[in-house]
Amino acid sequence: MPFSLATWNINSVRLRMPIVERFLRTYQPDVLCLQEIKVPDELFPTEAFHAIGYEHVTFHGQKGYHGVATVARHKIDLEEKRNFCEMGDTRHMSTRIEIAGKSILLHNFYVPAGGDEPDPAKNPKFRHKLDFVQEMHCMEALAGENTASILVGDLNIAPLENDVWSHKQMLKVVSHTPVETQGLEAMRQACGWEDLMRHHIPADQKLYTWWSYRSANWQVADKGRRLDHVWGSANLKPLLTDIEVVRDARGWDRPSDHVPVIARFALDV
Template sequence: MTDRLKLVTWNINSVRLRMPIVEHLIDEIAPDVICLQETKCPDANFPENAFRKAGYEHMAINGQKGYHGVATLSRRPLTNTEKRDFCNVGDSRHVAVDVPFNGSSLRLHNFYVPAGGDEPNREVNPKFGHKLDFMSEMHDWLQGEETDRPAVLVGDLNVAPYEHDVWSHKQLLKVVSHTPVETELFESVREKGGWLDAMRQFTPLEEKLYTWWSYRAKDWSKADKGRRLDHVWVSGPLAPHVKGTTVMREARGWEKPSDHAPVIAVFEA
């Protein structure tokens, strides 16, 4: 008997404000698991009832008032919830759970990596230093025991690592999210843990691939000045089970949208 798991990751930019388009997403693709970032609400105010009504009885929420926040919602039971406080600053930027899959389970990490501010210099911009420190902690942790098992890491990782993950490699080399210091550290995190970039398994490196378009553009779709900030990584043991990834670009054009599009990943065993 085949086990098929459909997962979606989405920086929602306020879950309460955008619950209507989350419900639209559920109606459109009926995912088994939803990973949200930038939920922007404390756990007590999370719209649990709306998710339960939609069939998502199982939740792992790590939120805070007005900022950050991650949440994993599931039709399948969730166990072994872990919330890691990166850099010991009290931000809600990570939650991990075990999800039943293929007669056993997979470890699912849901991340919201700091954006890093505007100036790519930690001496004058502490936010950029925080981002690099956060990724360094990811590098030291997300290996060995964490990746020797079936595992998937998703979320808004706020780095566009490759040339065609941004609309202009040349123009964005000094722009936070695509600077060499970020992209090199990002790749070292992925490679050290033996993680596979699942999205680029299905879209060749020479093809443009974006998940985020700024609100500032008058016509975001026509301008198409995007970046790939949202990612799906899988561990070696899970890699054979990834059957596809898709960016739901059309969701960026829904009413009162997030500036990120959802990314879908499908696993089969």
């Protein structure tokens, strides 16, 4: 079986555990990275994941806000929980997994949303977001003969023109402003990451992973954004066989406003 990895901003893992279980039973990824779990470590629903075959569970949470978790059907080892911008927020965790003779370092990120005003002088949340992305320059895509790196998560930035429903109308909206998109792309390129989602889905095609709760009929309006990302070191790009955005999940019972993204690789597990 090919190795598969999914990323999903779940917007409260305990509240949405029924659809997490539905997703895992249906798609059976080897690894699932969750963001915005909104739960302190002592209350994380570890046993619920164990019950459906995901015996390896790591998390970095806090009460009511933020938080990331990585669950897997194979052994994973915790590498780091980095405190970005010295804010004390639980927005990053890295783990390591051994697959098909490769040691893969996996970064799970939840980048700050940045508030509504795209002016760092007026909006401390936006300043925090820009500083966070700048600090991400420490996250290089390390790779070697038997090593590789993957970076996934809700990066809260839609970098390309077709990552939003209207490039022109979104240029002054937080998540698609030039200072954000250029900053994220500069970091990605400087650190050697490949945008794996756009490897199989050309940049001239619309691609979304998030639709606002404010839209009563999100399917018809289809005013989405690609806020969730899958990046990899260059040596994984030839091994990528498929990217699947599970759009239907946006219509499940009590959904997140984000949907899962699955990446599959020609690595036997």
